[in-house]
Amino acid sequence: MPNADFVRFIAARAYEQYSYIAAELYNDRQLQPAIVQYRKARDAALRCSHQKGAQHCSCMIGACLYQLGRFREALTELSPFLDLLVKETAPWLRYNALIQYIEAAQKLPVALVTIDRAYAEAEQLLKTTHNTAWRHELLVHRARLELARGNTDAALSTAMESIALKRAPNEGGYCGQVWDYHYDGLVDIALASGKPEAAENYVNQWARHEDQMPANRHIRRARCLADLRCFQGRYAEAARWAEIAFEAALATDYMEVRTAAFRSFIRVRLAVGDLNAAREGLVKYAQTLRGESAIERYAFYVTLGSYYEARANIIGSSSPGQEQSTKGAQPTSKAPPKVQFTLVALRAYRKAQKAADKVDGKLKCNLRIREVTVRISDCESILPKKMIQGA
């Protein structure tokens, strides 16, 4: 029988190796394999009584699960860090877990009042542990929350404050979110505010900041550029950037990054009238999507509806010979194809509307409901009454 010290020694070595591999995989955003390695590392850490190591692994597993869109599992994994009875949890771990709770809560989303209380708790934690320098991470999420509610001004000012704090020299040793996360948020906010010049400026600033974990940087940046160029009407460039983002996104497990890239790609392709490519993007998008987040569900169904609306429009404006050139499901009933595709689009928008009701209801806004209502009424103006009722 090997003695206990020897076993601990071997376990410590195993922890080092597994956690190294796991970190590499995580940095490369290969999240599924990273979870497997972090679990092995955690077991090894427990065998050699390396409590901090085990905690780090659990925290990283939680982060991986969150990024994979497995929010409920992520919350389960992170809960021990927030257990008030467990006194030995390091403040940064508790803060990190709380941040990820907030992220998940925003993504699902839960009620605004609950999210606000979690923010207040995080602020309190930073105050009591004298780590207010870490606040930039809290603010960057707050900015995204404001954006999700359609409050672009509030989103912009919060994001600016966040990035200012991030730039400050004393971070208290806590890195928080990478620059990419800050900047792609800023580009989104600028575009949502209808300020492409500001967005251009942020894209340029972004290039000057190096991150330690640049795995998804080019995806985020290419996606932002695709959206920006599309906004500017520079479709050829937009298509090129969207293609880059799309191809790169296929290699990452990070759901949020991936779906954003897919959406951009589809949007640009629809804008240039390339429905076959848009359809391919849509297939990948559907395969990626996990249904836990109502925000993601909403975005998907709106994209789906846009695709079918675009098909209906193209068929409506083309000759019968051209209609057959597009791949994918063809209408099967006796109704004209334009009507059929509009009907499918309407169904997608109705599903989006269901998600919108939930999201806007929870976040106390009407951004999505407004958008989807317009789309639905556009569809309904084309369809016969009977069809609308049966849809």
Added chain:
Amino acid sequence: MASSIARFSMGLNFGGLIQLLARHLYPEPDVFVRELVQNAHDAIERRLQNDDELAGRIDISISRNRTIVFRDNGIGMSEDDIRRFLSVIGSSGTLDALQKMEAEGREGAQRLIGQFGIGFLSAFLVAKRVEVRTRKAGTDRALRWQNDGSLDCELYDDEMSQPGTEVTVLVDDNYGYFLDERRLTQVIMKYCDFIPFPIMLNGNGPINELDIPFYRSHWNSDEEKVARYEMFVRRRYSDTPLDVIPVDIDEEHSARGVLMITDRSIPDIQTSGVMDILIRRMFIKPEDTNLLPPWAKFVRGVIDSPSLEPTASRDNYKGDHPSVAFLSRKLGEIIVNRLMYLSKNEPQRFKQINQWHHWHLKGMACVYDDFFKQVAGLLLFKTNQGLMSLDTYLTKNSSRPDFGNRAPIYYFSHSGAATQFKRLADARGWTVIDAGWIFEVDFLRKYAEQNPATTVLVRLDTTDDPLMFQPLPVSEEEKFRGLLSDMQGHLTQIGLQHVRVRMRRFQPPEIPAVVLGSMKMEQEEKIRDILRRAALSSSVGDILEEVLSDTEEAPLFVNLNADNRLIRKLSDLNRQTPTVQSILTGIYNCAMVHSHNLLTENNTRVMHDQFLELLENLLNAQESLVSARHELEQERQQIIQYRDRDSAADSRRPEHIRLFMMAPFDAEYMVLEGAIREIFETHPYYFEIQLARDYVFGPSLLENIKEHIGRAHGFIAEISTLNANVMFELGAVMLAGDDRPVFTLRSRNAEKDVPADLREKLRIEYDSVKDSVDRLVSDIRNGLEREGRIIHDQIRSLLAARKKRFLSRKLLESTMVKLQPAHTESIMRHYSTVEDFLATDPSLVSRQTGVPDFLLPAIRGELNSKTSPIQ
């Protein structure tokens, strides 16, 4: 470097220092009893070194002048001892003696307790003044020393008859409660129960336990040892021991004592096992929580270890001493070894301990790897074959090729599903673990993780295990497709959108359906578990709560059993009827009852509503049944009534044969009536022909007809013109449905066709009602007779049934005797049959009828000759 400007000693407030030392050294004032008794014990031990026949004894007495006296017959002190040890704080006579004894290799050294020389100081915790009288063994000189807590002490010569020491403590007013005998007894028992010399209080006692089992080295038998240990534990502790474990460690560090597995409920996982700690028989610390291994929460006990090093205050031991880790490990080994012993040799007791402390044992095993390794195979689990350990369990199920020939550990995680899974496992011959108690699933997971090469965990309540629930071949599944689709649709319709129905084959065939959860449900369970167990801040807890409430209900799978008779029947039925749909819901509900842990608010509502619906259906069915019974009863009563009426009608029928003739009332039918009477009322028939108009039985026509029909043996109906009255009466006759014959008369010239039902009746044809009587008689008689013989069966059977012959007008008028019409009427009124007439005395006939008696013989003679039996 500067030179000092003065050199002097620091001042000392001795009284204050003594109080300060005493109060900060000792946490409780009652320790002065422990310290003074311990000094007495050491003095006796030292004297025993030279006088092994000495009966050591300690006397404590409370006197009226607020003093407590501690008296021993130990070695006593000389003046030198008093000056060197008693009067110098930190100088210990016992330590001095101990060192000498150890140097000389004398055995008693380890029994001495004192070593710091400060125990006596504790007396000043409660004393205003302390007086010591002593006489050293082997000398005659006695001395008296006294001190009132100041720097100054006084020494006097004194008188004592025996060697020993007497310490008198004059108790301060604030500590008067120590002068209470009961209180002092408690203190003595708390600290001095293990002193090997009798302690007498006010002359009574001994009040301490002298026969401590773990200090004994010899036992007459194992039974005696066990009994003695158990008695000791029961006396010392209020809780009942589930098991008593003697401790005798004699290695690099030594300890003696006893552990017990308590029956005291241990409220939560944060508690610890507790030990009373002694060092060389002196009580050091009650309810210590550090010496027992952290997993031993269900254990308490007492241990005396000379290896432990007491702190100066002697209310604790030094935690960093190597003996502590050593003893902790040894105690753990002793407990585990005992559990192993019990599992093999005393299974009943082991079972009891498992049941009592199941969640501590399993919970601790989950937390502490070393404990887990030792007991993983021993702890008991509930299974469908009773309680059993994992070691035993793994011999039960055979390994499975689909799991790489590893042994499966089948389990389900909710006791609510126990009935269902036990039945399923029984039917397959599997042994399945009910891991519904807290920590059991974690325990099993840990076990499987640590034995990945040999075991594999199979959770049955979320797994559609193909060995237990065999999928159907496609051809067979096709057969049940309709049922699956209907049941799925029906369950969705009643609000169970999250239920998915599948077709499988499983044992036993008596179970029609089984409900299984899903992995998503497991995730939800985890969140619920976190909410239940972890102390989360309200905002974090709310996020989880909201996530849980927003989650669409996890799918629930219902496996239908293709081998079940009910399911097979349902697959062949029309399932769109309310009753069958209610049965579909019922099947789902039955499965839920079998696995009631899965009952959610929605499920419960469906079950409740379905039960109500079922009850209402049952009630409706019961009402229908009652109504049907009522109708049946009415029908039965009617039948009885009909039968009664029929039998009443039978009784109303005369002994002669009566034929009810139904003919139109028109005058033209009078000839036909005469012809019929001519035939039937005379030879050979002698039947009575009766028409509705002949007798009136009731005010209504219908009643009249009914009565006539009831009284007749047969019927003759004239149907040539299909007269409405005749047809009505004929209908009534035929509806009665009995076997009385019906003859129809029909003119050959009749134009209207006969209804089909009448065609089979005996029909007698004649030419026309306008024919003469003779012609009609001839026609009709030809229809009944051939060559004087009656050819028709129904007529023959009527004749056979005839008991008497009807005495008709025709018959009477056909005699040679010409009777006056009044006489004929009178005879017919009094006698309806020939037999009655002939049987009556002629004189009586004459009186009754008024017929002259001389006519009677002739009439009788004629009737006799005319009514000879028919051929």
